[in-house]
Amino acid sequence: MTILYGHEHRALQDEHDSRRLADLWQQMLIHGELAPEEQGFIASRDYFFLSTVDASGWPTVSYKGGAPGFVRVLDARTLAFPGYDGNGMFLSAGNIAENAKVGLLFIDFETPHRLRVQGEGEIVREGELVESFVGAAYAVKVRITDAFVNCGRYIHKMSRVETSRHVPTEDGQPLAEWKRIDAVQPHLPERDKAPAAQAGELTIEQYGEKVVAGTT
Structure with missing residues (x-):
């Protein structure tokens, strides 16, 4: 598990009298291995949000979508997901190649429920893992350092939406x-x-x- 709280975190916690609560959450909620129910939740998702950081320290957040199960739990400490055809900028992938630190946010807008995962990403350019994802140009393997369920009270409840027709299948992928x-x-x-x-x-x-x- 990484060190979550630095000086400024502690200053804000003390300002709002939440240091004890923050310490409790770190002790109770944050863990380095995915529990079975968390693994199942991730395997059921057809999208997530990915945060990465470039060489200068600037962050970016991107939406990643696919068929349900396109994010795979390789084991309790490792995830993998495919890199599909994009706009050619490779912002997220380039950031991961430069700075491995990543954050993944999985949300269910129907329940609602969310799971946060942090770790170190690795770009896998070829081999069995890449080939196992239909339509993937590369794959990303994430070694988990921290995972925790977040309170869902501010998640807006929405019905399930239709899967994008651009998700790759064995039959191919429509032209963008x-x-x-x-x-x-x-x-x-x-x-x-x-x-x-x-x-x-x-x-x-x-x-x-x-x-x-x-x-x-």
Whole structure:
């Protein structure tokens, strides 16, 4: 388990008379191995939020989605998830390669319930793990340092939404509509140029109309 509280944490805790409570939560809730029910919760999720930090210390948070179970519990201290086709910036993956520290937030908006996981990530570029994820360009393996359930009282309750049609399957993956934008096509990776050209060009205005209509 990592050291959670530094000087400024303690100063704020003392300011709000919550040091005793903070110490209690650290003792009762925070652990380095996933309990069986936490493993099951993660395996049931079809999305999570990933926080990473770049070489300069700037954080970013991204949404990661897939079919239920796309985040795998390899063991009580290790998770893995696929890196799917993206926008080519590799912000999260590049950050992990540069600075291994990551945070993962798993939420159920129906219950509601949430689980926080912190650890060190590793980019896996090839091999059995990558091949085991349909449509993955790479995989991320996370060695867990801390996990804990967070109070769900401020989570807005929402019904389950439809799975994105872009989640890779054994049958393939639909072309991302933004790859059809005329100003983007010359800059696409070679593997995407022919499919994008075949699908037909879009102006940025036409793409914007599809975004508004929810057909992307």
